[in-house]
Amino acid sequence: MRSSIASTTLQRPRYRTQDSFFRGRGLLTLLLGVALIWSLTSVNWTGSIVHPGGLSAIGEFFKAAFTPELSGSFLGLTLGSAWTTVAYAVAGICLAVLLGFPLGVLASGVLAKSAGRRVAQVAGFRIVLGFLRAIHELVWAWLFVVALGLSPMAAILALAIPYGGILGRIYADILNDVPQEPLRALRSSGASEWKVLLYGRLPMALPDMLSYSFYRFECAIRAAAIMGFVGIGGLGMQIQLSLGDLFYNEVWTLLYALIGLVLLVDVWSTWLRRSLTQ
Amino acid sequence: MEHLAAEVPDPVNLDVGINGGRVERKPRLNPIRVSLVGFLVLAMASWGYILANGDSGFGDLFKLETWKGAASFLGELAGKGKAGTPAFLQLGEWGKAGKLAYETLAMSVLAMGIAGAGVLITFLPAARNVAMGDLAASRSPLWKGLYFVVRGFFIFTRGIPELIMAMIVIFAFSPGILPGAIALGLHNYGILGKLSAEVVENLDPRPARALRTSGAGAFQVLAYGILPQALPQFLTYLLYRWEVVIRTTIVVGLVSAGGLGREFRLDMSFFRYTDVALLLIWYLILVMFVDLASMYLRRLAR
Numbered sequence: 410m411r412s413s414i415a416s417t418t419l420q421r422p423r424y425r426t427q428d429s430f431f432r433g434r435g436l437l438t439l440l441l442g443v444a445l446i447w448s449l450t451s452v453n454w455t456g457s458i459v460h461p462g463g464l465s466a467i468g469e470f471f472k473a474a475f476t477p478e479l480s481g482s483f484l485g486l487t488l489g490s491a492w493t494t495v496a497y498a499v500a501g502i503c504l505a506v507l508l509g510f511p512l513g514v515l516a517s518g519v520l521a522k523s524a525g526r527r528v529a530q531v532a533g534f535r536i537v538l539g540f541l542r543a544i545h546e547l548v549w550a551w552l553f554v555v556a557l558g559l560s561p562m563a564a565i566l567a568l569a570i571p572y573g574g575i576l577g578r579i580y581a582d583i584l585n586d587v588p589q590e591p592l593r594a595l596r597s598s599g600a601s602e603w604k605v606l607l608y609g610r611l612p613m614a615l616p617d618m619l620s621y622s623f624y625r626f627e628c629a630i631r632a633a634a635i636m637g638f639v640g641i642g643g644l645g646m647q648i649q650l651s652l653g654d655l656f657y658n659e660v661w662t663l664l665y666a667l668i669g670l671v672l673l674v675d676v677w678s679t680w681l682r683r684s685l686t687q
Numbered sequence: 688m689e690h691l692a693a694e695v696p697d698p699v700n701l702d703v704g705i706n707g708g709r710v711e712r713k714p715r716l717n718p719i720r721v722s723l724v725g726f727l728v729l730a731m732a733s734w735g736y737i738l739a740n741g742d743s744g745f746g747d748l749f750k751l752e753t754w755k756g757a758a759s760f761l762g763e764l765a766g767k768g769k770a771g772t773p774a775f776l777q778l779g780e781w782g783k784a785g786k787l788a789y790e791t792l793a794m795s796v797l798a799m800g801i802a803g804a805g806v807l808i809t810f811l812p813a814a815r816n817v818a819m820g821d822l823a824a825s826r827s828p829l830w831k832g833l834y835f836v837v838r839g840f841f842i843f844t845r846g847i848p849e850l851i852m853a854m855i856v857i858f859a860f861s862p863g864i865l866p867g868a869i870a871l872g873l874h875n876y877g878i879l880g881k882l883s884a885e886v887v888e889n890l891d892p893r894p895a896r897a898l899r900t901s902g903a904g905a906f907q908v909l910a911y912g913i914l915p916q917a918l919p920q921f922l923t924y925l926l927y928r929w930e931v932v933i934r935t936t937i938v939v940g941l942v943s944a945g946g947l948g949r950e951f952r953l954d955m956s957f958f959r960y961t962d963v964a965l966l967l968i969w970y971l972i973l974v975m976f977v978d979l980a981s982m983y984l985r986r987l988a989r
Contacts, residue, residue: 433987433988433989434919434922434987434988436987437922437984437987437988440984440987441922441984444796444800445796445797445800447793447796448793448794448796448797448800448868449797449800451789451790451793451864452793452797452863452864452865452868453863453865456861457861458860458861458865459859459860459861460858460859460860460861463858463859463860464859466858466859467855467858467859470855470858492736495729495733496732496733496736496737497733497737499726499729499730499733499734500730500733500734500737503730503733503734539975539978540971543934543970543971543974543975544934544967544970544971545934545935545937545938547850547938547941548937548938548951548967548970551955552760555760555955556756556757556760556761557744557747557748557753557756557757558744558747558753558756560742560743560744560747561737561740561743561744562743562744562745562747562748563744565737619719623722626726631846631848632848634848634851635848635850635851635938638850638941645848645850645851648851648854649854652854652855664846664847664851667846667847667848667851668842668843668846668847671845671846672842672846677722677725680718680722681718681719681722683718684717684718684719685718685719
């Protein structure tokens with residue numbers, strides 16, 4: 410017999426019957442186990458899994474972790490490419506918010522005039538948002554580089570489109586999930602849906618929206634770093650160049666810079682989120 | 688004047704305790720204001736830096752020829768102006784790309800398996816309350832040390848993007864889905880580990896305490912007081928991450944030579960754009976399938 414103890418901060422306690430093993434979590438465990446075994450069988454285990462000499466290369470790579478390249482000129486290069494990465498991430502997230510906010514409001518359906526229109530509007534815009542975020546930012550980057558040419562704008566747009574899709578979807582969810590009572594009070598005093606949005610929904614939703622946008626900013630730093638793969642500058646491109654030249658010490662300097670950057674934004678967004686959720 | 692201000696409490700900011708005494712309030716930074724202003728400054732600096740650079744490409748966005756180029760690229764994706772049947776109208780090509788999609792799906796599942804197994808082994812010592820707080824089994828400094836080691840490993844693996852991880856992993860492993868899965872697994876290990884450790888830190892300590900006071904051993908407290916609360920949340924996060932991972936498989940495949948990513952790279956390099964379109968269609972099918980599967984499985988975890 411299972412006893413129900415579940416009462417984390419995120420879940421309300423749920424009470425289940427004893428015979429539910431093959432319906433609830435038991436079934437889930439079974440499915441996940443089968444999926445894992447299936448994925449293991451689809452790996453080609455017969456050939457040489459590890460390169461001849463590959464392990465020694467990896468060993469050398471990790472040995473270089475203790476002796477990163479610290480010459481002045483290379484540190485300057487690292488700092489410069491770190492700033493480029495930050496600039497792309499910030500510019501991308503700015504456009505993503507500009508794209509995600511109107512789409513999010515439309516996809517939440519809060520301004521729709523009738524129930525029928527609301528259903529159509531919500532379904533339509535949710536599909537659009539789903540499409541925007543379905544494709545990874547690097548794939549967008551590659552497509553943009555081919556379509557628009559190699560330029561920083563290609564990287565920024567490639568970042569802004571999937572992030573706009575994610576932000577829009579989350580904004581829509583947050584706008585829908587605000588407490589309804591204050592909105593009813595506004596409506597009963599004659600406010601239009603626009604005014605309900607402006608004076609009811611937005612003030613209540615803003616802390617959550619801000620908090621999530623900052624979390625996404627942290628992800629955008631990592632995403633901007635890998636834009637180097639399609640030839641757009643920043644930490645990712647330098648890492649790729651140094652890896653190609655087998656200069657492992659340089660790779661580690663750049664990796665430490667990237668980890669430091671991600672950690673810095675992580676600490677910033679945690680600090681902000683703590684004060685927003687209090 | 689200053690003397691007076693100290694005597695009469697400010698009616699707007701009532702810094703007055705229950706007994707009428709003045710409560711000293713430390714001047715604190717307002718995180719929201721600081722963050723907004725900080726971000727605004729950062730945004731202006733970034734856009735200034737990008738636009739000041741002559742070849743930012745921003746001006747090109749307002750030129751007709753740029754958009755003509757983009758339109759012709761879209762046309763090529765749809766197979767316009769190319770001799771022969773486009774790849775997405777040939778059943779055989781669908782089958783070939785479908786096999787790659789199948790491999791890609793296996794890569795994502797294997798990656799989640801690697802990340803999940805790693806997290807299951809290490810997430811307990813990474814939780815502050817289990818390692819050194821009120822749920823700790825022992826006060827030995829070994830646990831404290833382990834806490835910092837595991838947390839450091841989380842930060843390290845989380846900070847390196849999947850693609851760069853794949854570039855490193857491919858040094859040692861033969862091309863295929865395995866190196867891609869390892870790269871994805873390592874990065875997601877860091878993310879899932881952090882989230883799971885936070886779940887344990889935030890869980891309700893009362894069941895564990897009740898067990899402890901009624902004489903349960905460390906293992907029993909773990910099995911009946913901590914895991915039943917933490918594991919469903921862990922599985923939910925795992926499934927959420929799966930949705931992200933399936934989108935990233937194609938990117939990791941670019942360097943680890945497994946699944947859709949390899950063909951995407953080849954077809955882009957050889958300008959076989961209708962094949963690219965077919966791969967993108969399969970990619971979207973995969974993403975939608977995983978989104979639906981994850982939604983169904985998450986319902987089971989509740």
